[in-house]
Amino acid sequence: MKSLSILGSTGSIGLSTLDVVRQHPEKFNVASLAEGHDVNLLAEQIKEFKPDIVSVRDEDSAEQLQELLGSDKPEIHWGIEGAAVVGAAEGSDMVVSAIVGAAGLVPTIRAIQAGKDIALANKETLVVAGQLVSDLVKQHNVTLLPVDSEHSAIFQSLTGHRAEDIERIILTASGGPFRQTSASELHGVGPEKALKHPQWSMGAKITIDSATLMNKGLEVIEAHWLFDMPVEKIGVVVHPQSIIHSMVEYIDGCVMAQLGAPDMRAPIAYAISWPERCESGIKKLDLTQVGTLTFEQPDMDRFPALRLAFEALKAGQTFPAVLNAANEVAVAAFLDKKIGFTDIPAIVDKTMQEHDAYAPSSLEEYLAADKWARDKAVAMTV
Incomplete structure (x- = not known):
């Protein structure tokens, strides 16, 4: 028990x-x-x-x-x-x-x-304070298991393989509700449309993050800390059907993927029962009913939030914490109809540009960066 x-x-x-x-x-x-x-x-x-x-x-x-x-x-x-x-x-x-x-x-x-x-x-736990959390996990000898479907898929696809054999990990993204929406049309998007995710049933904040692709950006940063993977070995591909939850490519050209219906009960069941498995209650996958699986490159011009997340991870220090805090403020303002959809990444970008990064050494310093970014972003939404 x-x-x-x-x-x-x-x-x-x-x-x-x-x-x-x-x-x-x-x-x-x-x-x-x-x-x-x-x-x-x-x-x-x-x-x-x-x-x-x-x-x-x-x-x-x-x-x-x-x-x-x-x-x-x-x-x-x-x-x-x-x-x-x-x-x-x-x-x-x-x-x-x-x-x-x-x-x-x-x-x-x-x-x-x-x-x-x-x-x-x-995921924000690792986005904001990845180094601190990773150090504490080792210090207290606890097991950290991913629940996000993408990271659960990677975790399962890594099992039984050597770290030195990994070419890259590939996170899949549904593309959200605006995958085929033009840049000009995105300016007029309101919360009602943005909250209609084509595949997943999630809370409002995560649903908006999925629409901007910021959720995938946060997952890139999370994957870096979960799997000790350099940013150069983390890729993202848009997969609208959300059947392949993520993949691992190995140096011999083989790719391991985890498939399943888009239902969070599966990765949750895997995490809480690990190293065993248990029934999750999800609908069994029938590939003959799925029919076709398609893949696209993410468009970082129309969805700059993903690009900003990669930049924050590459820059390190307090930039990921600032990225996350500014995004949380901007998403809340969008849901309150204070700003437009395309203002979300714009506020994040401006907040990052104005930040003087530092290498935090304590929880208090991570929280200070978070507060600085929130205050800065709030001033941009009024």
């Missing part, structure tokens, strides 16, 4: 994780939960999975949760510190890190410091 703590339990990854847990009561139980947006749903999860500790967004949400649960309630915390308590709580073997954005960084670090294995869906 593996005991799980889930950071982001009411988001899309959290819900999919709990669905896998629900299918395997003999394999998994839930020790603690943290959420940030839906207290009513968390109350339902508490009644079903009976965690010992939970965390909510703020003190008002904590009071609301207490009223919903009455006397039969777990220990309740709130805020980033509350999520960190959930991540580090005794009684869990693995933490599923699925809080969206840089808000997941501190709770994930606390979980690592507490010796918990990590199923990582929060």
Whole structure:
């Protein structure tokens, strides 16, 4: 029996994780939960999975949760510190890190410091502070397993092979809803259209990132840290059908790929049950029904966010943290209809241009770069 703590339990990854847990009561139980947006749903999860500790967004949400649960309630915390308590709580073997954005960084670090294995869906943890997190993983001898479908595919395709035999890793991207939209048309895109992803069901922030291709850029940076891969050996190809989740090319010309239906329950099930496998509940892949698989080069002129992510990774230091923070601010402003779709990468670009990078040596220095970028980006959206 593996005991799980889930950071982001009411988001899309959290819900999919709990669905896998629900299918395997003999394999998994839930020790603690943290959420940030839906207290009513968390109350339902508490009644079903009976965690010992939970965390909510703020003190008002904590009071609301207490009223919903009455006397039969777990220990309740709130805020980033509350999520960190959930991540580090005794009684869990693995933490599923699925809080969206840089808000997941501190709770994930606390979980690592507490010796918990990590199923990582929060790519921003590695984007913002990849070197620090990598060092802590080694220091505390924990296992870091990818949950993103692309990185799970790479992880599976690397198994049994030597690092020195790798030619490159290839991340696949669906291309988002605007893959065939002209540059001029992109200027008029609003949130309603951008939130209609052609393949995946995700939260609003990640869906917008997929539309700009920033999500793929963040995944490039995440892949660098997960697999100790130089930027020159990381490629991206657009694959609209989202059946091949990513690939590894070897020096002999062979390419290993992992295929499956576009359903996050598969990589989640693999991460939380590793090194075993378990039923995930996804629809089995029938290639005769898929028919055709196609591939394209990403257009970094129409979608400069991907180019900016490669540039941030190459520049290193605090640039990835600044890239991520500015993007989070710009996406939020776009969803609030304060800026246009093409303003998102423009704000990120300008914020990076104005940044004086440095080599951070502590969590506080990474967080300082994050705050600087947020303040700078916010000033551009008003």
